[in-house]
Amino acid sequence: MNYPCKIKTINLNLFYGEFQALKNINIKIPPKNITAIIGPSGCGKSTLLRCFNRMNDLIESVRTEGKVIIDNQNINLPETDLISLRRKVGMVFQRPNVFDLSVYENLAFGVKIHRLYRSKTKILEEIEHALESVGLWKELKDKLKKNAKNLTLDQQQRLCIARVIILKPEIILLDEPCSSLDPIATLKIEELLFQLKEKYTIVIVTHNMQQAARISQFCGFMLLGELVEFDTTEKIFTYPSDTRTENYITGKFG
Numbered sequence: 001m002n003y004p005c006k007i008k009t010i011n012l013n014l015f016y017g018e019f020q021a022l023k024n025i026n027i028k029i030p031p032k033n034i035t036a037i038i039g040p041s042g043c044g045k046s047t048l049l050r051c052f053n054r055m056n057d058l059i060e061s062v063r064t065e066g067k068v069i070i071d072n073q074n075i076n077l078p079e080t081d082l083i084s085l086r087r088k089v090g091m092v093f094q095r096p097n098v099f100d101l102s103v104y105e106n107l108a109f110g111v112k113i114h115r116l117y118r119s120k121t122k123i124l125e126e127i128e129h130a131l132e133s134v135g136l137w138k139e140l141k142d143k144l145k146k147n148a149k150n151l152t153l154d155q156q157q158r159l160c161i162a163r164v165i166i167l168k169p170e171i172i173l174l175d176e177p178c179s180s181l182d183p184i185a186t187l188k189i190e191e192l193l194f195q196l197k198e199k200y201t202i203v204i205v206t207h208n209m210q211q212a213a214r215i216s217q218f219c220g221f222m223l224l225g226e227l228v229e230f231d232t233t234e235k236i237f238t239y240p241s242d243t244r245t246e247n248y249i250t251g252k253f254g
């Protein structure tokens with residue numbers, strides 16, 4: 001497949017101590033689309049996702065080889081500014097991890113850390129914009145002082161996405177973002193991601209094959225640290241090239 005790409009890895013290997021969790025990964029992720037990474041538990045999905053904003057650096061035993069290229073820059077070089085990298089490549093986790101603070105403070109937090117804006121009016125404007133883009137402004141505009149822990153889980157997960165968006169990222173990584181949500185909340189988040197792909201490059205890790213099929217345009221199947229196959233979601237779910245992919249998507253193992 002020949003297509004433009006936002007994130008590319010070249011011969012990427014990752015070790016936790018002696019254990020090799022990623023084996024020679026070569027992936028090309030297109031811009032402004034949703035790419036899903038699927039595969040059984042322990043195959044390295046989260047590890048791969050964390051390579052895209054160097055979150056694995058926080059784990060002491062980790063050693064990485066190879067390149068991760070974002071917009072033609074190898075982010076694995078030591079001179080990479082990790083703070084601006086993590087602003088450009090935001091991350092949302094499995095359980096909504098809102099701070100035990102007001103909705104306003106949850107959103108203003110990153111703005112202050114990154115010293116993006118000083119003026120209160122400007123911060124409020126950006127908060128409105130971020131809440132608007134995750135469909136929460138109408139619900140929360142009169143509740144900005146409310147503690148975020150008191151929101152519903154789906155509102156909390158949207159707020160986590162808004163917290164990333166307010167920093168004006170280009171890429172949003174999501175690791176099983178719906179696994180603590182009920183089916184209705186899950187659909188709401190999926191609809192939101194579908195809208196967000198117009199502006200952002202989205203990479204989502206999911207156990208849920210139906211979810212990958214519903215929302216992604218590209219899909220990678222991983223097994224035992226390898227990227228077995230990467231293609232359009234349509235191809236992966238209709239005519240996969242590798243029998244291991246076929247066995248997985250037809251439910252022969254999981």
Ligand SMILES: Nc1ncnc2c1ncn2[C@@H]1O[C@H](COP(=O)(O)OP(=O)(O)OP(=O)(O)O)[C@@H](O)[C@H]1O
Binds near residue numbers: 041042043048
């Ligand atoms: N901090 C760590 N130290 C040592 N080994 C780890 C660490 N994190 C993950 N691993 C191992 O690396 C492999 C890949 O883990 P990873 O969490 O990336 O898999 P995953 O595909 O996200 O799994 P799941 O679907 O269960 O979330 C697993 O064998 C796991 O045990």
Ligand SMILES: [Mg+2]
Binds near residue numbers: 045047175
């Ligand atoms: Mg995982």
